[in-house]
Amino acid sequence: MKKIILNKITVNQNRVDYFFTIEGNLQKYFNKNNHMFLEYNYEISQVPHAILAIPFVANVMPLMWITDSMLIVDVLDKSFYDCLKNVKTAYQNMFPNVEFKGQLVVDKIEDHIYTPEREAASLFSGGLDAVTTFIRVKDKNPLLITEYGWHDDEIQESEVWNADKENAISFAEQYGLENILIQSNYGTFIHAQSIDYDYHKKLGDSWWHGLHHGLAIISAGIPIAFKLKVECIYIASSNSPLFQVACASDPTVDNNIRYASGKVNHDGYELTRQDKVKVLVNYYDADKEPVQIRVCFKNKENCCSCEKCLRTILSIVAEGKDPKYFGFNVPDNLSVHVKSFLEKEVKFFTHTIITIYWKIIQNTMRENINRIVHKDLLDWFMDYDFATERKKALLRYRVTQFVPIINRRIKTKINRIFANS
Incomplete structure (x- = not known):
């Protein structure tokens, strides 16, 4: 044995x-x-x-x-x-x-x-x-x-x-x-x-x-x-x-x-991530103390450009608060920054990530529409169709990256064979 x-x-x-x-x-x-x-x-x-x-x-x-x-x-x-x-x-x-x-x-x-x-x-x-x-x-x-x-x-x-x-x-x-x-x-x-x-x-x-x-x-x-x-x-x-x-x-x-x-x-298993953001902003709104939320794993500070950072940023925005007060150095034009990110990265979103994070952020933003700090987001984000945009982005990616994808898969397989030989 x-x-x-x-x-x-x-x-x-x-x-x-x-x-x-x-x-x-x-x-x-x-x-x-x-x-x-x-x-x-x-x-x-x-x-x-x-x-x-x-x-x-x-x-x-x-x-x-x-x-x-x-x-x-x-x-x-x-x-x-x-x-x-x-x-x-x-x-x-x-x-x-x-x-x-x-x-x-x-x-x-x-x-x-x-x-x-x-x-x-x-x-x-x-x-x-x-x-x-x-x-x-x-x-x-x-x-x-x-x-x-x-x-x-x-x-x-x-x-x-x-x-x-x-x-x-x-x-x-x-x-x-x-x-x-x-x-x-x-x-x-x-x-x-x-x-x-x-x-x-x-x-x-x-x-x-x-x-x-x-x-x-x-x-x-x-x-x-x-x-x-x-x-x-x-x-x-x-x-x-x-x-x-x-x-x-x-x-x-x-x-x-x-x-x-x-x-x-x-x-906290009974809480969604958005519920946790609500607990956070309510506590620190009443407490009036600054807090630095550290979201980026293996980074020394929040990059404000990865999926996890941006969904946390938008979760705070959806609760009517400014993410700058929670440890996120967001760009002045957050709306443009988010739109640019989604154009490049939405193809990698799973159904789970869309359902349990991003759709809930959209719904919360609709509920708190009068308290949203970054008003430019209201012009498009609440109606952004993640599933449709993901399909379109995947199709573009596969068409333009077909050969590199195949080469990468072959290289990965060869490396695994040598690593386990």
Whole structure:
């Protein structure tokens, strides 16, 4: 049977390193060093290895399930060990075309119990979802957990992480809160492209989005949540029941996660993204405090030109507010900027993105038509037919880019063959 063996966990003050070996045809899914690490802004040397093992198990176990492989570890926390059965069932329900099998073998299961001393910790990226969850749980004085998981085998200088960290620290200072800062290589030690090559078609989703990121992000915070005796870790929802999609971070997964005496809450799932914008603008309108929403992933500031930035900008506009007060350096002529973006990018929009984001923005803008700051948008945006414009743009793209598309697909296929040979 294919196996991964967690050979050693080493702890040095605020850092934990995991070293593992692989048996069978699994090495292609990992970078050659077989090493994962987490570094905190808190000392963790007194945290039991049964708790420290949780992040590694959480990152690797979904791969064990879909490849029918075995993960072997010396010791693991009982609460987390027990919860994995429900997590596995949740994934199986989301991805019925892949059989979730595999085994977790633990030599010693330890039961760690504590009396909670902190009511909440909240995962905090500085984005819309995270800030909305903060607003909803702020009376619990949450610890703010901010992470960067994209280092290679060691920590490198990162402008993105520096910007995220500075924003999180500034935000916490504004409200008299404490920061938990975590750096890791959990996003890179697994070779996601190889997993996607083998499983994307069956899953209908990527490894990172469909199976990995939720467990990776939540579990990284668990050793500190244990150290500080946190009752509940809150993670902001990314989706809503309006248009259900399979996702690694889902209430059926996250709400089943347990560690020692702690639990996890997937917050705000009942809210659409537009609902969250409404929570945001209403809170800061009453509070009269500036806020910098960080939307761009892997960018040190909001570019105001990508799909995610622009839909957030227009969501704020639709609520009758100026996005400049929420961390977006928008052009003076926003209407022209948006129209130019859609001409180039609408062909890449999926039906889901159109339905759960852009159409709701249009409807909200109609409801608040008398409060819209950027009046030029009213001349065309509310009546913009995304589905029709997408079809026309796709046709133009395919006609003009037929040969480059074919060449690119051939090159991609050849690169994958060599990468897996």
